[in-house]
Amino acid sequence: MATPETESPSPQPEGDRYDPQAIERKWQLVWDAENTWVVANPGVPEFDASAPKSYVLEMLPYPSGEPHVGHLKTYSVGDAIAHFRRRRGFSVLHPMGYDAFGLPAENNAISTGEHPREATEKSIVAFREQFRRWGISIDWSREFGTHEPSYYRWTQWIFLKLYERGLAHRHEAPVQWCPQDATVLAHEQVIDGHCERCGTLVEQRKLEQWFFRITEYAQQLLDDFELLESWPENVVTMQRNWIGRSEGAEVTFRCDELELDFPVFTTRPDTLFGATFFVVAPEHPDVERLAAGTEKERAVRDYVNESARASAEERAEEERQKTGVPLGREVINPVNGERIPIFVADYVLMEYGTGAIMAVPAHDERDYDFAKAYDLPIRRVIEGADPEQARDDEGLPYSGDGQMVNSGRFDGKDNREAYDEIVDWLGSEDRGKPAVNYRLRDWLVSRQRYWGAPIPIVYCDQCGTVPVPEDQLPVLLPEIEEYAPRGKSPLAAAEDWVRTGCPSCGGEARRETDTMDTFVDSSWYFLRYLDPKNDEQCWAKEIADYWMPVDQYIGGVEHAILHLMYARFFVKALHDMGLLEAREPFANLFTQGMITREGAKMSKSRGNTVSPAEYVDRFGADTLRTYICFMGPPIKGGDWSDEGAEGIFRFLSRLWRLGREVAERTEAGGDARAPEAQPRATRETSAAGDARVLLAKAHWAIDKATRDIEPRFQFNTAIAAVMELVNETYRLKDRLYDDATGAAAVRFATATAASLLFPFAPHLAAEVYEWLAGERLWEQPWPEADPALLERDTYMLVIQVNGKLRDRIEVESDASEEQLLELARQSENVRRHLDGKAVVKEIVVPGRLVNLVAKG
RNA sequence: GCCGGAGUGGCGGAAUGGCAGACGCGCGGCACUCAAAAUGCCGUGUCCUUCGGGACGUGUGGGUUCGACUCCCACCUCCGGCACCA
Numbered sequence A: 001m002a003t004p005e006t007e008s009p010s011p012q013p014e015g016d017r018y019d020p021q022a023i024e025r026k027w028q029l030v031w032d033a034e035n036t037w038v039v040a041n042p043g044v045p046e047f048d049a050s051a052p053k054s055y056v057l058e059m060l061p062y063p064s065g066e067p068h069v070g071h072l073k074t075y076s077v078g079d080a081i082a083h084f085r086r087r088r089g090f091s092v093l094h095p096m097g098y099d100a101f102g103l104p105a106e107n108n109a110i111s112t113g114e115h116p117r118e119a120t121e122k123s124i125v126a127f128r129e130q131f132r133r134w135g136i137s138i139d140w141s142r143e144f145g146t147h148e149p150s151y152y153r154w155t156q157w158i159f160l161k162l163y164e165r166g167l168a169h170r171h172e173a174p175v176q177w178c179p180q181d182a183t184v185l186a187h188e189q190v191i192d193g194h195c196e197r198c199g200t201l202v203e204q205r206k207l208e209q210w211f212f213r214i215t216e217y218a219q220q221l222l223d224d225f226e227l228l229e230s231w232p233e234n235v236v237t238m239q240r241n242w243i244g245r246s247e248g249a250e251v252t253f254r255c256d257e258l259e260l261d262f263p264v265f266t267t268r269p270d271t272l273f274g275a276t277f278f279v280v281a282p283e284h285p286d287v288e289r290l291a292a293g294t295e296k297e298r299a300v301r302d303y304v305n306e307s308a309r310a311s312a313e314e315r316a317e318e319e320r321q322k323t324g325v326p327l328g329r330e331v332i333n334p335v336n337g338e339r340i341p342i343f344v345a346d347y348v349l350m351e352y353g354t355g356a357i358m359a360v361p362a363h364d365e366r367d368y369d370f371a372k373a374y375d376l377p378i379r380r381v382i383e384g385a386d387p388e389q390a391r392d393d394e395g396l397p398y399s400g401d402g403q404m405v406n407s408g409r410f411d412g413k414d415n416r417e418a419y420d421e422i423v424d425w426l427g428s429e430d431r432g433k434p435a436v437n438y439r440l441r442d443w444l445v446s447r448q449r450y451w452g453a454p455i456p457i458v459y460c461d462q463c464g465t466v467p468v469p470e471d472q473l474p475v476l477l478p479e480i481e482e483y484a485p486r487g488k489s490p491l492a493a494a495e496d497w498v499r500t501g502c503p504s505c506g507g508e509a510r511r512e513t514d515t516m517d518t519f520v521d522s523s524w525y526f527l528r529y530l531d532p533k534n535d536e537q538c539w540a541k542e543i544a545d546y547w548m549p550v551d552q553y554i555g556g557v558e559h560a561i562l563h564l565m566y567a568r569f570f571v572k573a574l575h576d577m578g579l580l581e582a583r584e585p586f587a588n589l590f591t592q593g594m595i596t597r598e599g600a601k602m603s604k605s606r607g608n609t610v611s612p613a614e615y616v617d618r619f620g621a622d623t624l625r626t627y628i629c630f631m632g633p634p635i636k637g638g639d640w641s642d643e644g645a646e647g648i649f650r651f652l653s654r655l656w657r658l659g660r661e662v663a664e665r666t667e668a669g670g671d672a673r674a675p676e677a678q679p680r681a682t683r684e685t686s687a688a689g690d691a692r693v694l695l696a697k698a699h700w701a702i703d704k705a706t707r708d709i710e711p712r713f714q715f716n717t718a719i720a721a722v723m724e725l726v727n728e729t730y731r732l733k734d735r736l737y738d739d740a741t742g743a744a745a746v747r748f749a750t751a752t753a754a755s756l757l758f759p760f761a762p763h764l765a766a767e768v769y770e771w772l773a774g775e776r777l778w779e780q781p782w783p784e785a786d787p788a789l790l791e792r793d794t795y796m797l798v799i800q801v802n803g804k805l806r807d808r809i810e811v812e813s814d815a816s817e818e819q820l821l822e823l824a825r826q827s828e829n830v831r832r833h834l835d836g837k838a839v840v841k842e843i844v845v846p847g848r849l850v851n852l853v854a855k856g
Numbered sequence B: 001g002c003c004g005g006a007g008u009g010g011c012g013g014a015a016u017g018g019c020a021g022a023c024g025c026g027c028g029g030c031a032c033u034c035a036a037a038a039u040g041c042c043g044u045g046u047c048c049u050u051c052g053g054g055a056c057g058u059g060u061g062g063g064u065u066c067g068a069c070u071c072c073c074a075c076c077u078c079c080g081g082c083a084c085c086a
Helices: A020-034 A069-087 A103-112 A116-134 A149-164 A214-227 A233-243 A269-274 A287-291 A297-309 A312-316 A365-374 A415-428 A541-547 A562-576 A612-619 A621-630 A642-665 A680-685 A689-709 A715-736 A740-757 A762-773 A817-826 A828-834
Strands: A053-058 A091-093 A168-178 A183-185 A203-212 A246-255 A260-266 A277-280 A324-332 A339-345 A356-359 A432-437 A457-460 A464-467 A499-501 A508-511 A552-556 A589-592 A595-597 A638-640 A794-801 A804-812 A838-845 A849-855
Touching (some): A053 A069, A053 A541, A069 A091, A069 A552, A069 A595, A103 A116, A116 A621, A149 A168, A149 A562, A246 A356, A246 A415, A260 A269, A269 A415, A277 A324, A287 A297, A287 A324, A287 A339, A339 A365, A415 A432, A612 A642, A621 A642, A621 A715, A638 A642, A642 A715, A642 A762, A689 A740, A794 A817, A794 A828, A804 A817, A804 A828, A817 A828, A817 A838
Parallel strands (some): A277 A339, A552 A589, A595 A638, A794 A849
Antiparallel strands (some): A168 A183, A168 A203, A246 A324, A457 A508, A794 A804, A838 A849
16 A cells, blocks of 8 residues: 555555664764754753753763663663653753763773873773663763863862962971872772772871862851752752761860960760860871970870871770770860879870870770770769760769769759850850861862872972963873883973972973872863853853753762762852852752662672663663663662563554554544644543543553652652553553544554653654654643643442451442541441441542441 | 661562461472373461361560551661761
């Protein structure tokens, strides 16, 4: 049967079975050729001012090898949201880039000699190729890698801005050193005393390093959680704990002999009268001076050396006995004038507070242990005992509340009341004040590695530390021969590059040879997408202010602290520089769970990885994407199963076959528009019986899928609703083809199924929809459920006796409570259960159930 | 130790005080077929049953409620984060 092309508005299906490869290639070519997902910035003619903006972003990938299933999940989830929002009328920005600097490429270079740039760019090609085959709707016109000079030029520029404002500074500090990677690590990159990346035990070293003053923003980082629309509670909690705010007081203890003041931070100024000794950390700068000239000098030096050798891990061991040595000096307790001995002990940490503490053994477990170990006095100053905590007959230590004792004029007071009075009193004597302390430390950004953005600083004997002038950026990464680090950055070997003129005096100077932590690169990339080609500025402010903040950010929960907090810090600092209105980068955050296989994390060594490329070859991208969204709520992890993926392939095939059959058996009629755009009269009101049932199911699916996709992110149940719609259509179609209303209902139901599936299986959905409606699905608005069709004429009334299900009967939707009760009482099964009993209470919930409470 | 989150069929999961187990996987049956695959349809928590139905059932124990997977209290197990943070 030859039909002239002009008479066939919809292309007819070809072949006799679902061929994802052909369909996916077809649509990808269309989207590519037409730049379908490119979106214009304000200020250019194509800009659409009428649509509200939505910036949908997944965390940028680190390009190493090929993408894995975790990437597939992130981008499947993000793309579903991007598609959904586009069809809901938003102008959606959905860009892509690569976090291209970093250690794996460099370690690869050390073992193979392949330039990190080559390995990285090869991998970028592989990633790009996969993303295209997955059909992710990316605006490719904004793509970049953070290793490109046109990008890291601005990373360096931001470094200089931070330096200008005193937010980047260099100083010597004890730092965490990974001997395997031969570089320092940020505090956040040390997990249980081991390198986050390679697992090697880290060492402490004292080095001159660059830091970003994230601690300046500690309070804002806490306060601005208020500005976020929706972040997972656990991520907020993790950051809160990481920042670790505690309120207390700073109290000064004085060492008379040396005329030195030692401020300490305490959260318990109410226990000051119980301080029986004083402890400083081994790294405390005054330790040497304190011990000098005393008979303990030698012992102290030995102890300090020993604890410097001890690893962070050893020091943190839980069961470890407390150790320390006396310094042979005393300080004066400001509340009672008592002279108490000073110790040096490694249970006190230099990094927190002032590196010195007042020890109150009666009310602090650690001080208690130390006092017991060295036989020091323990003086109770607060009444009470906690049996869980107490370790002796006195009920000590005790860290709870109670009446004060042994505390001079505060005796008999409630410790909570005394708290403020003591701080006030110390304040008036100038020996103390209220204080807040944070656990958060400054962000160490220097890395003694090659493959990163060079720190744009020059050292000159005359002028000291000199920032590279902006017009000399970027400081290009030089080519070198030997990547292996030797305790110094490999860049130090590029002598021609290191030697440079001082930008200030023109004399001889040397470049900083450390590069920046790659987390610096990824702390602002979401801003560069907005104006990626700009050579004059990092971004135009009006463009950034239009798109920012990111409306929906998507990524793995493993970045809950590091990346997400650094990016928040950057945006706050950039805001304060006047470069940005936004105070927070990501208004909404979605963290997806990890996909496992056979219950275990996927890893090459375990041999249980799933290669997305292989599965795309086998089932097509639509199947994979839909399966991943169907495995369970994306926020949770899920266990991969080949059978499950096959099930989705079967479902998509089923929809494909249905679409093909419906396109053949029903007429599009004179109206080639999308079914949901057709006049309501032709598609609903006249429908009755099975046609009406099917239409109601379609509208139910629209309603359910829409609410499940956003704001619930419950894609698995949205897909299940489409499956139900397809099942219902299969059940009813053969009874409906024969009359026009019925056929229209089948056509509508099938097109609606495709329409709702589009965010997950865009290629197949576009294909089926084209057959049925002759339209491009992504140009159609998201369907809206008709409330009239969501309402049912009748429903199943549940009848319970004493809360137990006894019958179900179909009733009119508008039946009154009395009628419902009457119907309930008539039920034979209900009567049997009521036999010989008196109904004492009747619960009627119209639309749901009747519950008869009977006694006797 | 502290702070989060979770525990539901053979499996992944659904159900935001109202029919527990939607949807999918797996399994069983029927149709189509010479046959198989594919496809379509039906069934599938456990136990009892006179086949009408009944009892039990969401980690454990208690509580609130006409009614609890859902809310409250205590406990057990697992997962994640932090951990000598004064």
